[in-house]
Amino acid sequence: MSxxxxxxxxxxxQVGSRAPWWKASxxxxxxxxxxxxxxxxxxxxxxxxxxxxxxxxxLWRMAVDGQLWSIFGxxxxxxxxxxxxxxxxxVTLGLLLGSRRWLDxxxxxxxxxxxxxxxxxxxxxxxxxxxxSPWSLAAVVSIGAMPxxxxxxxxxxxxVPPLLIRAGRTFGAEGGTLLRHVVLPAALPGIMTGLxxxxxxAFRCLVAGEIFSGALSGTGIGNVISRSRxxxxxxxxxxxxxxxxxxxxxxxxxxxxxxxxxxxxxxGLVDSGLPH
Amino acid sequence: xxxxxxxxDVAQAFPGRERARLALDGITLTIEAGQFVCVVGPSGCGKSxxxxxVAGHTRPARGSVAVADAxxxxxxxDRVMVFQDHALFPWMSVxxxxxxxxxxxxxxxxxxxxxVATWLAKVGLTDAGALHPHQLSGGMRQRAALARxxxxxxxxxxxxxxxxxxxxxxxxxxxxxxxxxxxxxxxxIIFVTHNVREAVALGDRVIVLSSGPGRIIGDVPVSxxxxxxxESERVVTLAHKVRGLLDEADQLGITxxxxxxxxxxxx
Numbered sequence: 076m077s078x079x080x081x082x083x084x085x086x087x088x089q090v091g092s093r094a095p096w097w098k099a100s101x102x103x104x105x106x107x108x109x110x111x112x113x114x115x116x117x118x119x120x121x122x123x124x125x126x127x128x129x130x131x132x133x134l135w136r137m138a139v140d141g142q143l144w145s146i147f148g149x150x151x152x153x154x155x156x157x158x159x160x161x162x163x164x165x166v167t168l169g170l171l172l173g174s175r176r177w178l179d180x181x182x183x184x185x186x187x188x189x190x191x192x193x194x195x196x197x198x199x200x201x202x203x204x205x206x207x208s209p210w211s212l213a214a215v216v217s218i219g220a221m222p223x224x225x226x227x228x229x230x231x232x233x234x235v236p237p238l239l240i241r242a243g244r245t246f247g248a249e250g251g252t253l254l255r256h257v258v259l260p261a262a263l264p265g266i267m268t269g270l271x272x273x274x275x276x277a278f279r280c281l282v283a284g285e286i287f288s289g290a291l292s293g294t295g296i297g298n299v300i301s302r303s304r305x306x307x308x309x310x311x312x313x314x315x316x317x318x319x320x321x322x323x324x325x326x327x328x329x330x331x332x333x334x335x336x337x338x339x340x341x342x343g344l345v346d347s348g349l350p351h
Numbered sequence: 352x353x354x355x356x357x358x359x360d361v362a363q364a365f366p367g368r369e370r371a372r373l374a375l376d377g378i379t380l381t382i383e384a385g386q387f388v389c390v391v392g393p394s395g396c397g398k399s400x401x402x403x404x405v406a407g408h409t410r411p412a413r414g415s416v417a418v419a420d421a422x423x424x425x426x427x428x429d430r431v432m433v434f435q436d437h438a439l440f441p442w443m444s445v446x447x448x449x450x451x452x453x454x455x456x457x458x459x460x461x462x463x464x465x466x467v468a469t470w471l472a473k474v475g476l477t478d479a480g481a482l483h484p485h486q487l488s489g490g491m492r493q494r495a496a497l498a499r500x501x502x503x504x505x506x507x508x509x510x511x512x513x514x515x516x517x518x519x520x521x522x523x524x525x526x527x528x529x530x531x532x533x534x535x536x537x538x539x540i541i542f543v544t545h546n547v548r549e550a551v552a553l554g555d556r557v558i559v560l561s562s563g564p565g566r567i568i569g570d571v572p573v574s575x576x577x578x579x580x581x582e583s584e585r586v587v588t589l590a591h592k593v594r595g596l597l598d599e600a601d602q603l604g605i606t607x608x609x610x611x612x613x614x615x616x617x618x
Contacts, residue, residue, distance in 0.1 A: 242438035245406065246503070247428045247455030256451075260442045342441045343485020 169228025194219030195283030227269015354419035392560030490521030
């Protein structure tokens with residue numbers, strides 16, 4: 076049999092950033108420095124806005140007395156648990172919607188409406204019905220993120236090329252096997268988009284809950300908000316915003332961006348200059 | 352390992368268009384076990400529908416389809432399809448793609464690995480097992496698709512214009528390789544194409560279909576020595592005769608699109 080198109084080693088190399096980490100993250104750090112400069116400039120003219128230096132001092136104080144780590148840790152715990160529930164529930168229900176047409180017809184309009192409506196509107200309802208405990212906010216955050224994830228999963232499933240489904244059937248995949256080994260991996264890039272959307276909605280819900288009533292989530296953000304409201308001093312608020320920003324930046328870089336990149340590389344959606 | 356295929360007075364509408372015009376009508380065809388049969392016809396003559404019927408993806412509106420004298424009730428691993436667009440799973444390595452059907456058939460990991468290695472070697476892709484489909488050229492992808500199909504040791508192999516999207520050199524080479532693989536495995540092959548020369552070069556027998564609805568208007572035995580290539584003079588001469596059958600059908604008033612007309616496709 077012909078072997079004329081054997082592969083060179085370059086073709087075997089997976090696409091990845093081979094640059095050292097400091098080179099790869101240089102653009103991120105430079106942009107961050109520019110943003111800090113802009114902030115410093117604005118704070119010179121606006122008296123009420125604490126500058127980066129004051130915020131930095133406050134962050135240092137929070138780091139020394141442990142408040143920073145406590146907020147960071149509690150946000151991580153709260154969001155991880157809520158998002159895991161939302162992701163598992165949303166993807167499962169989305170797959171169900173994608174495979175049962177009558178269910179899709181009945182539910183999708185309501186899901187679309189729920190997604191359009193700010194989920195934080197449920198917080199007063201949940202606070203009264205379920206009480207002001209972390210659990211009631213956790214329920215709102217988890218359930219609030221679900222419609223976006225469900226709709227994302229459902230569209231991703233609907234967009235799976237029928238040819239791949241036919242190929243799966245031809246090679247003996249039916250029912251659960253077809254769903255797990257063909258539909259799910261084929262829909263994964265679309266599902267990821269839904270998950271990212273769900274993540275941002277979940278975070279909005281969390282902060283809305285904190286604004287509504289002091290310490291609903293137990294993350295400490297609410298306490299900071301109410302203190303700033305009373306004193307009118309925004310330094311602690313700005314420091315907390317920096318903590319939350321660092322958290323979302325880390326999650327995006329270390330989780331979503333990495334997963335998206337891997338999905339794209341393995342599916343040939345990154346132009347790597349290979350022969351096609 | 353091969354099985355006979357029998358279609359008896361089969362009629363079928365185009366998928367998704369119930370009660371619309373028929374794709375196939377009055378198809379009666381017996382394919383012996385181990386035979387390599389090519390089906391040619393203008394586009395829209397129901398060639399792919401014919402394969403879907405044998406594969407069990409659809410059921411005939413009338414008539415019956417049987418493989419090895421058993422009526423076709425649904426998809427089965429004894430009948431495997433090769434698609435025009437390779438249809439490899441983009442998220443799996445080539446080796447995993449080839450092993451996909453074997454895994455579903457419940458074959459153990461060790462045996463599966465051995466089978467995959469054998470078939471990758473037979474199609475010349477031993478070094479490409481760990482690569483993903485997008486890292487292969489068009490010809491290599493279609494080879495991987497062939498390996499995936501042959502690895503199942505199907506009784507009947509259904510091929511839906513598998514080489515029509517390839518460049519001419521890759522296609523010529525795959526024509527020879529397919530004939531070798533078929534000779535090795537002795538499986539029954541139903542190969543659908545709109546390319547008359549390809550049909551004559553590959554088939555033991557060429558079934559000619561007319562369009563709207565698809566009916567059999569010719570059954571041409573090909574007894575030239577193998578392996579054949581499309582440029583060979585005898586293939587070209589015989590292809591000319593088959594073309595004649597298609598043209599004749601056109602003159603008989605069967606509605607194949609006329610040259611220069613809106614939907615005319617050169618064959």
